[in-house]
Amino acid sequence: MRTLDAVRVALRALAVNKLRTALTLLGMVIGVAAVITLMGLGAGVQASVEEQIRTTGTNLLFITPGSEEQARGQIKDLGSNTPTLTLEDSEAISSLESPEITGVSTSQTAWVSLIGPTGSAIKTQVLGVTASYFDVRSYSVSVGREFSPQEMRAASRQIALGSGIAEQLFPMGQALGQKVRLNSHPFTVIAIMEETGTSGWQNRDNSALVPIKTMQTRIRPNQTIRGGNLVDAITVRIVDENETTIAKVKDDIGTLLRGRHRVENNDFDILAQQEFIEAIGEVTKTISIFLGAVAGISLLVGGIGIMNIMLVAVTERTREIGIRKAIGARRRDILWQFMIESITVSLGGGLLGVGLGALGTFAGSGIGGGEPSSQGGPPFSSLSLQLNIEPVMLALGISASIGLIFGIYPAARASRLNPIEALRHE
Numbered sequence: 001m002r003t004l005d006a007v008r009v010a011l012r013a014l015a016v017n018k019l020r021t022a023l024t025l026l027g028m029v030i031g032v033a034a035v036i037t038l039m040g041l042g043a044g045v046q047a048s049v050e051e052q053i054r055t056t057g058t059n060l061l062f063i064t065p066g067s068e069e070q071a072r073g074q075i076k077d078l079g080s081n082t083p084t085l086t087l088e089d090s091e092a093i094s095s096l097e098s099p100e101i102t103g104v105s106t107s108q109t110a111w112v113s114l115i116g117p118t119g120s121a122i123k124t125q126v127l128g129v130t131a132s133y134f135d136v137r138s139y140s141v142s143v144g145r146e147f148s149p150q151e152m153r154a155a156s157r158q159i160a161l162g163s164g165i166a167e168q169l170f171p172m173g174q175a176l177g178q179k180v181r182l183n184s185h186p187f188t189v190i191a192i193m194e195e196t197g198t199s200g201w202q203n204r205d206n207s208a209l210v211p212i213k214t215m216q217t218r219i220r221p222n223q224t225i226r227g228g229n230l231v232d233a234i235t236v237r238i239v240d241e242n243e244t245t246i247a248k249v250k251d252d253i254g255t256l257l258r259g260r261h262r263v264e265n266n267d268f269d270i271l272a273q274q275e276f277i278e279a280i281g282e283v284t285k286t287i288s289i290f291l292g293a294v295a296g297i298s299l300l301v302g303g304i305g306i307m308n309i310m311l312v313a314v315t316e317r318t319r320e321i322g323i324r325k326a327i328g329a330r331r332r333d334i335l336w337q338f339m340i341e342s343i344t345v346s347l348g349g350g351l352l353g354v355g356l357g358a359l360g361t362f363a364g365s366g367i368g369g370g371e372p373s374s375q376g377g378p379p380f381s382s383l384s385l386q387l388n389i390e391p392v393m394l395a396l397g398i399s400a401s402i403g404l405i406f407g408i409y410p411a412a413r414a415s416r417l418n419p420i421e422a423l424r425h426e
Contacts, residue, residue: 010341013313021345024309027302028349028402029356032395034295036357039391042288049280059241060136060273061249063093063234063257085268086228087212089260090130093236093253100249103237105129105136108212108230110220115181116169124165125207126182128215136237139204144176144191147211155213160191164205182210185218246272292391296398302349303402310342310410321414322422335415342407343400350399354392361387 014021065084090106108128115121127133131152134140142163151158159180166175166189175189187210196204212231216222222230238249250270261267314321321334 006337006340007344009337010344013317013341014345020309020312024302024305024345025349025352027305028299028346028399029353031295031299031302032350032353032399033356033360034298035292035395035398036354036387036391037360038291038295039288039394040357040361040387042284042291043388043391046281046284046288049284050277058273058277059238061236061238061246061253062271062273062276063236063253064232064269064271065230066267066269085231085234085257087130087216087231088228089257090231090234092256092260093234096252096256098249098252100238100245101236102239103132103136105133105235105237106212106231106233107133107235108215108220108222108232110215112183112219113181114165114169114208117178117180120169122165122168126159126215126219127207127209128212128219129209130212133209133235136235139196140194141191142194144189146191147209152211152213155211155217157185157187157214157218158190158211159187160193160209161189162193162203162205162207163195164203165208166192182208182219241272241274246274292394299395299398299402302399303346303406306342306345306403307406307410309345310338310407311413313341314338314410314414317414318417318422321417322419322424325417325419326423331415334417335411338411338414339404339407342411343403346399346403346406347396350396353399354396357392357395358387 063085087106090104093101094104106129110126110128111123112126113121114124114126131147131149134146141160144160147156147158147160150156159182161169161175161180169175169180170178175192178189179186180189181187191209193204193209210219216229236249236253238245250272253270254266257268258264258266324334
């Protein structure tokens, strides 16, 4: 029997029991649609996180205290003289005559209570920053001005509010020039920062900025035993994200800091923004695969449904099989006939599932209203699902394979029927 004829016969056989065929198709439709939608969700999460991280630039290096070995607990006791990152380290990096380095900024973080003029208080994160922070981290003032050099040197009580903080403390606007209390200290608002939403896992709109010397003298005094001013992180902007450039700058900074700290092994960690993006990509890709695998369970259930319906079809058409064998149909013709019917059901359900999955993907795009939240909302408030060709082809391939695998036993059973006994079947 030719393949085209076998397909026609299969379609006619499936059309005889439309409701039963539709219910069998439904299992495959749901399974394929779930795989495509959930993998689209995973791809959307990955793209959203990467885009949020890229808003601050991909040509950044982050230097933080503590080596990888210390983080793993391999270094138990380094003594009280263990060097850590200081403001002076940042100044030394800025003094490097390296054409690859275009900017260096330093930050120190503290959680504080901010109290507005109406008495409303919020718990928030305040960053003590150097003057270069705005340029290095691509963070601009929306209303007001940046800290002046005199304010930076004098540890003045000036503060720049993120847009979300400003809206909460001053719902009627007019925040510039107003006083807020940071813990017990009065500060003057000199700027409202532009709204940026989330950046990776951090919402900059819900934080505030003060001069770093203000942080170190009035909010969070923290020094080494040698009198150095400790900081939480140093950010270095380089000319590009080329691997050669990153490696050279890392080597130069590592040599400098090891010499300053008088250690042979790094007591700090240097992470490139691009490396962070790649690490996040691997994590979200794993999550996407896991979601697809969970959804794939429904494909397995659909395959069991196909086997069940094909076994019923073999029983119902036993006499038909006997007649075909009696007039010359070979065993492989019967086998092929029922295999085509099984594959037709699974592949048809797969195609319908692709359509439903694509519809679900497009309908799910823009979850959360499409705009990043500045009120401390979820980090994926503008998440868009992505429809990629890979999960579509994967789902279709799996659905066809399920039809093939779960159709083998019913087809083999039909092909092995004795024609005489089949003709006697009532």
